[in-house]
Amino acid sequence: MESVLLRGGKIWDGSGKPAFVADVFVTGNRIAQVQPPGTRGRQAALSLDIPGHTIIPGLVDGHAHLPFLHKANIADTGDVPPEEHTLRTMQHARVVLEAGFTSCLSGGSAKPRIDVVVRNEINAGHLPGPRMLAAGPELTNTGNLGDERRMHIHRESIAMIVDGVDEMSRTCRLLIREGVDTLKLNISGNQTIPNSRSDQNVMTEDEIRTAAVTAHAHGKRIAAHVRAAASIKLALKHGIDILYHCEYADEECLDLLEAARDRIFVAPAIGLLHNLMYEAEAWGITYDGARATGVVHQFECAQRVFAELRKRGVRVLVGGDYGFPWTPHGTNARDLEHFVRFFGYSDAQALVAATRTGAAAMMLEGQAGEIAEGFLADLVVVAGEPQDDVRLLQTADNIKLVMKDGRIHKNLFDTVH
Ligand SMILES: [Zn+2]
Structure with missing residues (x-):
């Protein structure tokens, strides 16, 4: 044209x-x-x-996982071979674009090269899809979110497991060699991991520092799954660029996030929590079940934190971990309504978060x-x-x-x- x-x-x-x-x-x-x-x-x-x-x-999803396969269990995603996995990711790229999202900032690729090759094919004009900042798999520790192995069985998931600074620097460099735009760390635990909980900091300071220094040495972005207050503080101390979740931020965290507001972006991934509470019954997750695993409490904490971050002028991105069966690809725009209903944004403010703020996070500010x-x-x-x-x-x-x-x-x- x-x-x-x-x-x-x-x-x-x-x-x-x-x-x-x-x-x-x-x-x-x-x-x-x-x-x-x-x-x-x-x-x-x-x-x-x-x-x-x-x-x-064009809308921007700030916490996208185009390779997520609508599976309840992330180990089931790990089981899918790379070829099928890539083809499915291409389909998701088209679905999300047609929903109005012209950019996706990846929050994790599930396999090392999927985001990268899909981004490259889109940029070459071979496939329809959004602009992408491609990530590698989430970098996690033994026993943390994304480690699906057991003593007697190996299973892949959506993560790469790194322990210690040597493994961290080697894995970060490997992913950068393969072409990622952004690295993703799982610094906190998660409500799904009994011995690495959401409110616990799991990754060591040395590992976080190593990843951040390596990413920035190559001019790459680095994002992190941070729920616990201690994790938020470490992420800010070591220059993490994009902070996901943040629902257990304490007063000190809020002050630190505000002080860093011209450098960082924050994203609540509220769509996932919302739908775990209200729309996951078909997969055996009831509201009471979500309450028992702490999701309801997390949601309530997110409401408090993100209403406060809005008042303090912190740049918040839409993007709700779409790609689970209860958060299907293409429904990403639901996040904007959540910003209005639960965080006190006006409709126009939510739209700014999804457009101009998102473009800045994509490193397209002014473009x-x-x-x-x-x-x-x-x-x-x-x-x-x-x-x-x-x-x-x-x-x-x-x-x-x-x-x-x-x-x-x-x-x-x-x-x-
Ligand atoms: Zn995510």
Whole structure:
């Protein structure tokens, strides 16, 4: 497509100002013009009249796992051979893009090269999918989240198990050699691991420091699963860039997170907790079961912490660990409603988190995440006004057009023009 003109719709540009009516003209992979309606006539290869619709920047999932296979048990994901696993990940990339997510910041790849090769194929134009910051598997310790082995049996999972600084530096370097953009550490335990609990710090300070120094020496990002207060403090001390979960942050953590707010991004992954409580019964997880394993308490803690981080101006990303059976790929936009209902965001603020803030986390600040001249043409045309009601983004039929890098990947408009 050489040029596209979107006429007569509203623009919600991501800058924080109210939506306004304008025409948007795209050439190549850039937004070339945002002009008053009717300025250009129909001088474009494709011209669409879109009154009643709103153009928003492409959505960004800040905690994506495109290789997650909708399996309740992560060891079952580990069992899938790399070839099938890669093909399924390609399908998920398309589903998520068509849901309006033009970028995904990976929170873990499940196998060392899946994110990397899918990212490369998308960037080469061979596959439809979002822009990706590719991760390796989560780096964990023996007995922590992602170690599915037993004394008598070896099982893979979604992680690589590293103990000690030598293994950590070797594994980080290996993943960087293979092409990851970001490393992911499991610093805290998890509610699913009896002897490495969510509120316990498991990874040693030396291991965390080694991983962070190695990532940054190569100009890579580093993210971490941090639930416990002690883990949040260590992550901040050693320069972790993206902190996931953070629900057991104490007052000192909140002050430290605020002090680091121009450097870090934080993501609650609230979609996973929400759906474990309310939508996982088909997989044997009831609300009472979720309460017994601490998920309900975690959710309540997350509400307190993320309402506070919002007030303190910390940059928070949407992205709710989609890819479990109870959080299927393509439903990622549900996170925005959670931000409104549970953290006190306005609809427009939730949309900023999912667009401009997400683009900054993708290292595309000033290049994507806004509808403005010169920006990358990552945009979504939505029926209605999602800046006033983010729930509109949850319905596939409302996502009328998805453009990434100037290329249309979904178009429900009649295109006989
Ligand atoms: Zn995750």
